[in-house]
Amino acid sequence: MARVILSLVVLSTCICCLPAARDNKGTEFILTFLENLQRDRHNPKLFIACPHQSGATVTINTPSNGASTTVQVTYGQVKKVDVDRVAVELRGSVKSDKAVHVTSDVEIVVYGVFAESMSTDAFLALPTDVLGTEYFTPCASIRGYMPAEFGVVGVHDGTTVNIVPSQAVTFDGQNYAAGQAFSVGLSRFETLQIQATEDLTGSKIMATQPVAVLSGNMFTACGLPGSGDHVVGMIPPVDTWGKEFVTVPLTKHTAGDIFRVIAARDNTHVNITNENTKTLNAAEFSELDVPSDEYRHVASNKPILLVQYSKTGSIDQTETDPFMMVIPPVAQFEAEYTFATVDLISDQADTTHYVNLIIRSSNKAGLLLDGHRLPSDTVWHDVTGTDFAAAQVEISAGTHTVRHLSPNVNIGLFSYGFTYPESYGYPGGLRLSRIAASCSTTTPVPADRVDNDCDGRVDEELLNGIDDDGDGLIDEDLANSNCAGNRDQYRTCLQNRCRNLVP
Structure with a gap:
């Protein structure tokens, strides 16, 4: 005894x-906002949720204008905080100081929301304790009208950022060819943005100290010409990438979704349901157009990044629009989520919100949404060749929780919403364990x-x-x-x- x-x-x-768990919850976030085409004078916002019953005291600083505000975040509610657009939005291919610094007395969940008329997207922010030094960008110029873009934010003074663009770019007035490496020095809270009319997917970022990276497009249609949106995601570092994924179609769409697989290492073999094996080298990507009734399994021999794009609503005459969403690997699924929906501008009364859920089939019965079992009419779809099942569930606006009865059952969760012609999408959360790093x-x-x-x-x-x-x-x-x-x-x-x- x-x-x-x-x-x-x-x-x-x-x-x-123990140090703080490696996931999307944290006490410090340093982020920025990529350039949005629409300029209707709407400020970007931070949506902040607190998974702790006691609530949180959160301070938001914008170093470029010296502004600071402190707010109280209540458990079970989303606190929305406007940030001055001029102080935080990156503009052009230049270096700047447009960071947003968020600190809290307890762990919180943070989303960056750039809601403009007919041009909205949002991203799940990653805390500073999980940021890394190696990234590859999943931009989007899929039949795009405007520049692909990515941004980098300095977290520590004296950081050197080495960039290898996948296309020719101009940065701070200097021209660089595709594949030509160049370096930029960043101090804490300094930022840079790089834009190009060609697709910047596969651009490599290496830094001497951890940095934050965001990637997307100023405005893109993602499909046939039609309605478009600003799209953006905050990108996980390579050492958190995985080797197994499940894809789930988006509700409402009937013409399928676009997925991109990006490799970080040479000779990466990717096996996808209903596709031939694809071999990619570092920085290369493969694009898939997956029908709206197919649930696929993606497996690789080396770490990869998977990103899902919602197409323009014009392609299937649906009340949808483009967004970009990072898909966490199965190994980074969480056991419990606290997440929030986004208010869209064009027609809030007609906005619909959804979650896509992934779980092993044998564990479906123990899944809880906001403390209750899922609705009895929830339709589950088996993922061919796996023991996973997936479902699409409509949810109300606001803050939600998802967990399982058993603490070692992990769930994939993706949150998104539509109103014509706007949309948003992001993972509801994820672990960011260094599963792609050397291990002992x-x-x-x-x-x-x-x-x-x-x-x-x-x-x-x-x-x-x-x-x-x-x-x-x-x-x-x-x-x-x-x-x-x-x-x-x-x-x-x-x-x-x-x-x-x-x-």
């Missing part, structure tokens, strides 16, 4: 000393967001003396049980959680 008590004390001590085995601590056993998965075991993931090891990479860390008590704890469920 003394040994058990000592083990629990050691485990508790380890948990208390480490001592398991519950919910540390570390691949303790170097199997490409994170926190997949329960502390229960059972081989939950079937790899021959027991309790080697632990999820957060939300229960006592004692194997003998775990079953009783889990049963009590089930009894207390909201029906």
